[in-house]
Amino acid sequence: MTAEESVVATAVFAWKQNLKGAEQLFGRLDDQQLLTEVAPGKNRLIYLWGHLIAVHDAMLPLLGLGERVHPELAAIFLTGADKTVAVLPSGTELQSLWDEVNDRLLAGISSFTVADWVQKHSAVSDEDFIANPLRNRLAILLSRTSHVSYHLGQGRLAPT
Amino acid sequence: MTAEESVVATAVFAWKQNLKGAEQLFGRLDDQQLLTEVAPGKNRLIYLWGHLIAVHDAMLPLLGLGERVHPELAAIFLTGADKTVAVLPSGTELQSLWDEVNDRLLAGISSFTVADWVQKHSAVSDEDFIANPLRNRLAILLSRTSHVSYHLGQGRLAPT
Numbered sequence: 641m642t643a644e645e646s647v648v649a650t651a652v653f654a655w656k657q658n659l660k661g662a663e664q665l666f667g668r669l670d671d672q673q674l675l676t677e678v679a680p681g682k683n684r685l686i687y688l689w690g691h692l693i694a695v696h697d698a699m700l701p702l703l704g705l706g707e708r709v710h711p712e713l714a715a716i717f718l719t720g721a722d723k724t725v726a727v728l729p730s731g732t733e734l735q736s737l738w739d740e741v742n743d744r745l746l747a748g749i750s751s752f753t754v755a756d757w758v759q760k761h762s763a764v765s766d767e768d769f770i771a772n773p774l775r776n777r778l779a780i781l782l783s784r785t786s787h788v789s790y791h792l793g794q795g796r797l798a799p800t
Numbered sequence: 801m802t803a804e805e806s807v808v809a810t811a812v813f814a815w816k817q818n819l820k821g822a823e824q825l826f827g828r829l830d831d832q833q834l835l836t837e838v839a840p841g842k843n844r845l846i847y848l849w850g851h852l853i854a855v856h857d858a859m860l861p862l863l864g865l866g867e868r869v870h871p872e873l874a875a876i877f878l879t880g881a882d883k884t885v886a887v888l889p890s891g892t893e894l895q896s897l898w899d900e901v902n903d904r905l906l907a908g909i910s911s912f913t914v915a916d917w918v919q920k921h922s923a924v925s926d927e928d929f930i931a932n933p934l935r936n937r938l939a940i941l942l943s944r945t946s947h948v949s950y951h952l953g954q955g956r957l958a959p960t
Contacts, residue, residue, distance in 0.1 A: 641933060644804035646918040650934050651811065654942040679839035679957045758806040773801060774810050782814040782945070789946035790953035797839045797954060 644754045648778070651757075652749060655781055658788040659742055662692060665795050666738075671731045678798045685798055687722035688791045689734050694718045697741045699784055702761045703777050705748035710737060749781070757781075804914045808938070811917075812909060815941055818948040819902055822852060825955050826898075831891045838958045845958050847882035848951045849894050854878045857901045859944055862921045863937050865908035870897060909941070917941075 641649065666674070666689040674686035683691075694713040700706050708714075716725045729737065757778040760769035769775055801809065826834070826849040834846035843851075854873040860866050868874075876885045889897065917938040920929035929935055 643914045643918045644807065646933055646936065647804065647807045647811075647914060647938055650918075650936060650938045651807075651942060653934050654939065654946065657943075658946060679842075682839075682957055754803045754807060758803045758810075773806055774813050776806065776810060778807060778810045779814065782811060782942070783817075785942070786814065786818060786946055786949035789949040793950035793953040794957060797842055797957070 648752070648754055648757050651778060651781060651785075655785045656746070658785050658792070661792050662689075662788050662795075663738070665792060667735055669731060669800060673800045674731050674734075676798045676800050678794045683722045683794070685795055685800070686728055686731070686734070687717065688795050689738070690717035690729065692788060692791060693734065693737050693741055695784060695787060696745060699745055699780060700741075700748070702763055702780050703745075703748065704759075704762060705745065709741060709744060713737070752777070808912070808914055808917050811938060811941060811945075815909075815945045816906070818945050818952070821952050822849075822948050822955075823898070825952060827895055829891065829960060833960045834891050834894075836958045836960050838954045843882045843954070845955055845960070846888055846891070846894070847877065848955050849898070850877035850889065852948060852951060853894065853897050853901055855944060855947060856905060859905055859940060860901075860908070862923055862940050863905075863908065864919075864922060865905065869901060869904060873897070912937070 666685065669685060674689070675684055677684050678688070690713060693710070694717040697708045697710050697713060698718075700708055716728065758773070758776045760766070760773075760775060761777050761780050764775040826845065829845060834849070835844055837844050838848070850873060853870070854877040857868045857870050857873060858878075860868055876888065918933070918936045920926070920933075920935060921937050921940045924932075924935040
């Protein structure tokens with residue numbers, strides 16, 4: 641492995657480690673436990689899990705890997721706050737969505753070369769990218785890795 | 801900037817963004833607010849802040865940047881759990897420690913080349929590194945970036 645290949649492989653590994661941590665937390669909970677708030681008055685575990693899926697789904701177009709596969713999740717878990725939507729997917733459905741979205745993402749990024757990673761992501765204009773070349777696809781992966789960890793830290797506080 | 805330089809610059813930028821987020825949360829709190837638990841019965845904000853400083857201090861030897869500058873923090877914020885140590889540093893002291901440790905880290909990693917980043921970190925043996933070359937310095941930076949985000953997610957839940 642060259643040094644530059646090693647660098648991107650390390651970033652993808654960190655992403656996978658965080659996904660594994662989230663799966664270990666959310667995937668073992670039953671539907672009742674998923675309704676637990678992480679702290680009094682705060683988001684419920686089910687919302688955090690769905691929120692992560694919706695955010696990862698939106699990474700597909702950002703990384704040039706095609707359209708979102710479940711755009712319907714945005715209204716429930718991105719634009720909609722927790723407890724404002726009456727009917728949420730079940731834990732079984734969320735597990736299936738989680739697997740589908742993350743498998744598709746991973747299949748796409750696994751073939752990325754270093755040159756692919758440093759390309760601009762789709763939400764930045766050509767001009768802005770010239771001004772700031774760090775607004776690249778890797779920046780998306782790293783910020784979403786931190787994002788998983790952010791909500792994992794919250795989810796682990798829940799009294800389940 | 802070459803593609804490989806861009807890759808590591810992106811990772812360092814993500815690290816700095818997370819530090820900024822933590823500083824915006826912890827740095828604006830007074831000593832009384834720092835005693836708030838993030839959720840009932842959980843760690844207090846002061847502990848999370850000190851914990852991050854102690855973890856970042858320990859990155860110095862891991863990355864080959866010299867000894868820890870504040871090894872005394874480990875007993876308070878790493879091996880010791882919250883509420884088991886009677887006297888903690890004040891917010892002003894923590895801010896100063898935070899700046900000192902992170903400035904020293906950043907000075908060290910700013911000069912790292914791609915080849916430096918993919919070297920093994922100091923806690924892995926030569927044999928283990930041959931078996932898994934992703935146990936490199938960049939992996940430390942990425943995991944500690946996630947670690948900041950993990951506790952930032954918790955800290956933002958605190959009713960301050």
